[in-house]
Amino acid sequence: MNYVLGIDLGTSAVKIALVNQHGQVIDEVSKDYPLYHEKSGYSEQDPDDWVNKTIEGLTEITSRYSGSVSTIEGLSFSGQMHGLVLLDEKQVPLRRAILWNDTRTTKQCHDIEEKVGEARLLSITQNRALEGFTLPKILWVKEHESTLFQQVKSVLLPKDYVRLKLTGKLHMDYSDAAGTLLLDIKNRTWSSEIIDILELPPTIFPELVESTAFVGHLSDEIVRQTGLSHDLKVYAGGADNACGAIGAGVSEQGQTMVSIGTSGVVLSFEQNADKDFGGKVHYFHHSVPDSFYSMGVTLAAGYSLSWFKDVFAKDESFEHLLAEAGEVPVGANGLLFTPYLVGERTPHADSTIRASFIGMDSSHKRAHFVRAVLEGITFSLNESIDLFRSYGKEIDHVISIGGGAKSHVWLQMQADIFNARVIKQKSEQGPAMGAAMIAAYGCGWFESLKQCNDTFLEVEQSFEPIPENVNQYQQLFHLYQAVYGQTKELNQGLSLFRK
Known part of the structure; x- marks a missing residue:
């Protein structure tokens, strides 16, 4: 061997x-x-x-x-x-x-x-x-x-x-x-x-x-x-997003991946360099030879959750927090979060915007805030998926990797917000696996990276969107999208006070 x-x-x-x-x-x-x-x-x-x-x-x-x-x-x-x-x-x-x-x-x-x-x-x-x-x-x-x-x-x-x-x-x-x-x-x-x-x-x-x-x-x-x-x-080797895509099996047309690490990425395979998204998303060479990918980015995806944990639940595990969020209904009892802790990339290229909790009241407990953070991160990623769809891309399934793939609560939330089947790989190693697959292909183990995918990767579980949740999230998503425009000027003013 x-x-x-x-x-x-x-x-x-x-x-x-x-x-x-x-x-x-x-x-x-x-x-x-x-x-x-x-x-x-x-x-x-x-x-x-x-x-x-x-x-x-x-x-x-x-x-x-x-x-x-x-x-x-x-x-x-x-x-x-x-x-x-x-x-x-x-x-x-x-x-x-x-x-x-x-x-x-x-x-x-x-x-x-x-x-x-x-x-x-x-x-x-x-x-x-x-x-x-x-x-x-x-x-x-x-x-x-x-x-x-x-x-x-x-x-x-x-x-x-x-x-x-x-x-x-x-x-x-x-x-x-x-x-x-x-x-x-x-x-x-x-x-x-x-x-x-x-x-x-x-x-x-x-x-x-x-x-x-x-x-x-x-x-x-x-x-x-x-x-x-x-x-x-x-x-x-290649860029982490390109390698993460290879490690998730995104190596041919029709495949889309969501990766939630420190930042969050929505990446979709492109066969040619002739797509024009008007600069609204990134367009890069893939590590698969002679191919490309389009990509939307959330700057503070997993970082938003780790920030919340460090500030408000330092002694709690991520697993406990995520389980806690699973006990809260869709919409976190009217609480929204925008994950703009360090600015935002897609669809708002804005280094000044900052995060918000909207709709707080005395009924909200910590679990509601955790749920709102998870939903806000996922809404931000959905802005990229929504943009891709507006340009005619068909996205009926999404491969989820990274921190967002470690929780069944979050995986189901992704399926409901994306309104697409969400796939979890059996052995999800992300970019390190993609790098290993490049080496395996280079060593002549396989005739193509696609063939390597078929051998190395196996689906563990799929999450189907729940129609009732989809309907609720579509309404909440429109409210989420309104927050950026209504807080932009406020954050520009507040930026004068940041050290």
């Missing part, structure tokens, strides 16, 4: 899965690292923390592995998107990485749209200029840390830096490059037009490769540290 490794470099931890040829996870490990918030809206990490924890995790898995390490034949990556890693001529980070959820770059987004032009930017990149993307971060550093910026020799995304330190090879795959706002999506090249307009040095952008591309072997030093084989093959 042979094995592959999938490495998922997340926002809070690196997760590593050892997977056999039947798709079974034989061993797994997770290693946390710190997140730095020096100012409101700032979010950074030390790139070398990612590398050190990845090496620790690989070493731990190898130490427990009883077989010959030569049977671990492939490795690939999934990584948090958009994060900016700046390297000097010796490939050493010049500063902490600025992460996807950092919102300091509103001015730079305006500058991009003014200089490039909104229509032209959409034509080239198929995406709007938003604070989360990489390009505004580059311009922020160029403007605020100009001396440091003059030393920049390479721009990478998080997983690319880890791969560089494991292999000595410097690349970026198309699925992650599509999230920089610098990729010409249709022509599959860095946009020389955008680079020239914004006066960036073109040499800092690395060679582009497919997610499934073989990029090299582990360095001698990494082999020594981890105990892995010199012969292990390393494949480029």
